[in-house]
Amino acid sequence: MRRFGIEENMKKLWNFGWGMYKKYEEGINYLFFGFLAFVLNYILYFLFESVIRIPYGYIIATALAWALTVVFAYWTNRRFVFKSNNKDMAAVWKEFVSFISARVATGVLEMVLMYLLVDCAHANDKISKLICQTIVILANYILSKIWIFKSKNDSAPKEGRE
Numbered sequence: 708m709r710r711f712g713i714e715e716n717m718k719k720l721w722n723f724g725w726g727m728y729k730k731y732e733e734g735i736n737y738l739f740f741g742f743l744a745f746v747l748n749y750i751l752y753f754l755f756e757s758v759i760r761i762p763y764g765y766i767i768a769t770a771l772a773w774a775l776t777v778v779f780a781y782w783t784n785r786r787f788v789f790k791s792n793n794k795d796m797a798a799v800w801k802e803f804v805s806f807i808s809a810r811v812a813t814g815v816l817e818m819v820l821m822y823l824l825v826d827c828a829h830a831n832d833k834i835s836k837l838i839c840q841t842i843v844i845l846a847n848y849i850l851s852k853i854w855i856f857k858s859k860n861d862s863a864p865k866e867g868r869e
Contacts, residue, residue, distance in 0.1 A: 740784065744780045777814070814843075820835075824839070
């Protein structure tokens with residue numbers, strides 16, 4: 708007796724899900740590792756902010772959280788998101804410097820936004836951090852896609868492209 712095709716339906720569902728993942732792998736991986744970086748940044752911010760009890764301590768906490776998160780983000784973006792195959796030290800160095808430069812720019816953006824939201828608009832620093840992180844994650848993806856890992860993505864032929 709058949710079990711109402713549950714196994715066949717599960718296999719179809721699995722194949723559909725896997726196919727969608729493979730189709731949008733870069734974006735899904737970026738969101739996943741971006742979320743992990745967001746969580747790491749937020750946790751580090753809370754830890755540093757609770758330890759640093761001085762005026763404008765949130766700025767120092769933001770800078771420290773950012774620096775540690777950038778190291779994590781470079782490794783995950785290079786390895787799991789954009790899957791850089793650069794082995795030549797000059798190419799790796801260029802990629803690294805570009806990555807760090809982009810992150811410095813978005814790190815400054817985050818600090819300026821935190822200052823504007825917390826000191827100028829008198830918004831809650833925790834909510835402000837959430838808003839700033841959302842903006843920074845989007846900016847980082849765009850910069851990674853169009854500048855840092857561009858040559859790898861443009862030069863590698865993709866399946867289904869003519």
